[in-house]
Amino acid sequence: MPLDYETLKHLSPEELRRLIRAGRYTGHTAGLGDGVLQANLAILPASVALDFMRFCQRNPKPCPLAGVSETGDPFMRTMGARIDIRTDVPAYNIYRDGAYSESVTDIVDLWAQDMVAFAIGCSFTFEHALAQVGVKLWHIEHNTTVPMFRSAIETIPAGPFGGKMVVSMRNIPAAHLDLVIETSRKFPLAHGAPVHWGDPAEIGIRDANRPDWGDPAPCPEGHIPVFWACGVTPQVAIERAALPLVITHKPGHMLVTDIPEAAENPVLQPS
Known part of the structure; x- marks a missing residue:
């Protein structure tokens, strides 16, 4: 079944x-x-x-x-x-x-x-906390995988490991942005606060509708794309x-x- x-x-x-x-x-x-x-x-x-x-x-x-x-x-x-x-x-x-x-x-x-x-x-961890404060996330509501991108943000290398940071994106209602930042900040083992919000091009993402991993997610009017550091970064390293x-x-x-x-x-x- x-x-x-x-x-x-x-x-x-x-x-x-x-x-x-x-x-x-x-x-x-x-x-x-x-x-x-x-x-x-x-x-x-x-x-x-x-x-x-x-x-x-x-x-x-x-x-x-x-x-x-x-x-x-x-x-x-x-x-x-x-x-x-x-x-x-x-x-x-x-x-x-x-x-x-x-x-x-x-x-x-x-x-x-x-x-x-x-x-x-x-970051899936803090998503439960966001749900508890009333913030709905498109990928959970629609049973898809959060979109993830290779950014232009450099990591600090160690031995043979290094490269660009991967980020995950969630499109957040502008009215909830401060709440989302403060809520996620409380979870350092889940990447904490976002690393960027607003124009994806500022961190090297050319097309937010074409993620490198995961599924595309729409950005309705009144929403802001918000990006968190992502644990797929080691795969790039x-x-x-x-x-x-x-x-x-x-x-x-x-x-x-x-x-x-x-x-x-x-x-x-x-x-």
Whole structure:
């Protein structure tokens, strides 16, 4: 039986991961996992893990580091109960020699004992807070993936990692702009306040109707395009690093954790 999106919204994080692990849900996670942190994913060889951690530390807006696995251990023990990073994300992107290769729904056969998994906070988390203060988001209302773009904003490099910042866009009613900025600012592990609002061309986006990832979203009269730093940024950095094999989440298809999405600084606890 097909899974209804409205039903999925009411599942606990563990119930949702169980469906994902079984291959029963492979879609986007926007609007799901109410009350918990969602996370982007990057899985790299241990030989470059410290460089990647430095990259995250130097670029906390697009790469707010929420969790790191032990080398060779696929269980994200600080992120929730029995999270197996090989199976518990709806879809993964595979990069070989810096180029996108394919998308898959589990990485059991690709996992190796020298791999380290990084979980990076996601803006889907603060979307629940926006809903609570009455701000509706088009991609959630229409069950699509938020639009994401390569911007002209440079990241601070570390080792082989660097490149442009990726941003996600939500078109916000002008009357709600201040509320949206202040609400998202309270979630530093979910990218915090936006990095830009207004003319997309000012940050190097030529056509806001043609996202690099995700689905287009209309900008009705009286709305303002608002851009947040995005956890897809590491995928651009990974392309530049040109490593033999790197695994990420498929944009929009996040790890739903058990960490409460409390504002400010949520405490990460081992499971």
